[in-house]
Amino acid sequence: MSALPELRYDDLAVGRAFSDTAVVLSAEMLRDYAAALDDDNLLSEAEMGDGTSVSDPSILILFAVTRRVLAKDGTVPPGGVLARQDLVAGRHVRVGDVVTSRATVCEKYERRGRRYLVLRCTLTDAQGDVLGHVDNHIIWAR
Amino acid sequence: MANTSMLITQDRIDAYARAVQDFNPIHVDEEFAVATDYGGTIAHGTISAALLMRFALRDLGETRPLGSLIVKYVTPAMVGDRLSCEAVGGVGEEDDSGEVVYRLRCVKGDGSVVTVGRAAFIGVVRP
Numbered sequence: 001m002s003a004l005p006e007l008r009y010d011d012l013a014v015g016r017a018f019s020d021t022a023v024v025l026s027a028e029m030l031r032d033y034a035a036a037l038d039d040d041n042l043l044s045e046a047e048m049g050d051g052t053s054v055s056d057p058s059i060l061i062l063f064a065v066t067r068r069v070l071a072k073d074g075t076v077p078p079g080g081v082l083a084r085q086d087l088v089a090g091r092h093v094r095v096g097d098v099v100t101s102r103a104t105v106c107e108k109y110e111r112r113g114r115r116y117l118v119l120r121c122t123l124t125d126a127q128g129d130v131l132g133h134v135d136n137h138i139i140w141a142r
Numbered sequence: 143m144a145n146t147s148m149l150i151t152q153d154r155i156d157a158y159a160r161a162v163q164d165f166n167p168i169h170v171d172e173e174f175a176v177a178t179d180y181g182g183t184i185a186h187g188t189i190s191a192a193l194l195m196r197f198a199l200r201d202l203g204e205t206r207p208l209g210s211l212i213v214k215y216v217t218p219a220m221v222g223d224r225l226s227c228e229a230v231g232g233v234g235e236e237d238d239s240g241e242v243v244y245r246l247r248c249v250k251g252d253g254s255v256v257t258v259g260r261a262a263f264i265g266v267v268r269p
Contacts, residue, residue, distance in 0.1 A: 029161055036158035037192055038148065057208065058195035061188050062162050081215075082187055087195075088210045 007074040009108075009115055009140045018103040019072040023063055025054070025097050033059060050096030057089035057132060060099075064121035064134035069103040079141035083116065086135040098126045106135065115140045146197040147226040150185045150219050158186055184218035190225060190248045190257040197227035198261040202244060204234070206263035209241060213259045217250075224251045240265035 027046045034042035042059075045052045063069075064085075066076055093099060100123070107118035117138050123131040148154075152172075159170050167174035168184055175183040191213045198208060219225055230245040237243050246259035 032157050032161035033192075036154050036161060036189065037196070038154075039196065056192070056195060056199065058188075058192040058211075061191060065162050065164050068163060084212070084214045085188070085191060086210065086212045087191075089208060 004072075005074045006077055007070065009117065012105050012108070012117060014105050014108060016105045018070055020100050020102050021069055021071060022098050022100045023068070025059070025062075025093055025095055025099055027095055029062070030054065030059070030095060033062065046095065048095070050094070052095045053092040054095065055092065057087065057092070059093060060087060060089065060123055060132045061085065061134060063099045063101050063123050064103075064136060066119060066136055066138060069101045069119070069121050076138075077141040081139045082136060083139050084135075084137035086137075088133050090130050090132040093123075093125070093131050097131075099131065100124050100126075146193055146201055147224055148189075148193055150189070150221055150223045150225065152183060152221050154189070155183060155185050155221070158189055162186065162188070180218060180220070182220055184220055185223075187213075187215040187218070187257065190215070190219060191259070193225060194227055194246050194248055194257060194259040194261070197229075198244065198246065198259075201227070202229060202234070202261070204242070204244075204263050206242060206265065208261060209264040210262045211259060213257050215257055216255045219250065219256050223256075225249070225256060226251075234263065236265065237262075 030046035045054055101121045103119050103121050106120040109116050117140055119136045122133045155169050159165050172183055195211055225248050227248050234242040234244040241262040244261045247255050248257040249255050
């Protein structure tokens with residue numbers, strides 16, 4: 001298996017779509033998330049198992065991590081920084097859901113000599129219903 | 143107004159890294175991180191976003207459903223920092239679209255800002 005190419009800012013046109021990535025929201029994943037946040041509500045939701053609605057929409061951010069959503073298409077140069085995230089919540093995700101993320105370059109801009117790329121991650125469940133979307137505003141590494 | 147706070151520990155960062163599957167050495171490798179400008183491991187910025195989300199959902203006393211949360215990452219949080227959340231001005235304001243918007247921030251113990259946020263609740267009261 002060949003190594004993935006490093007993505008170049010100048011090659012990433014607005015509208016470029018990346019391969020879908022699908023991740024199951026497992027109880028273990030939710031337990032780790034709950035442990036990191038000391039969140040008893042989320043921990044009890046993890047213990048209730050598949051089908052349990054997750055009350056905190058910030059869980060959607062887990063499915064929009066840049067390296068995860070670009071994993072099939074290339075690598076991001078090291079040194080980049082996440083400057084901003086816009087999360088729009090739809091319906092609640094459930095434990096056991098297969099969450100598919102489709103990432104698209106939706107904007108590029110420069111500010112104070114820094115190059116930004118906005119990667120929109122649209123998150124859907126197995127039925128294709130939209131769970132929400134996350135826009136990652138990335139300061140591209142020089 | 144109620145406050146949400148959290149002590150940043152390496153155990154917490156490691157657990158978050160497992161959940162996110164983001165093992166960037168700046169977060170999880172102390173030996174690597176001490177050689178960087180930060181001088182040690184830093185928390186994933188999204189931990190502070192999650193903290194602000196919890197604050198928005200549980201501590202603002204809002205009955206409207208949350209529509210969106212926008213966060214801007216200002217300063218990294220280091221191991222040993224205690225983060226807390228607050229609503230600037232304490233109350234939400236209705237904007238032109240009918241959303242009720244709160245300006246939030248997550249700060250360290252010394253008052254320096256880690257993350258600023260904008261939480262928008264859609265303007266329909268739950269039955």
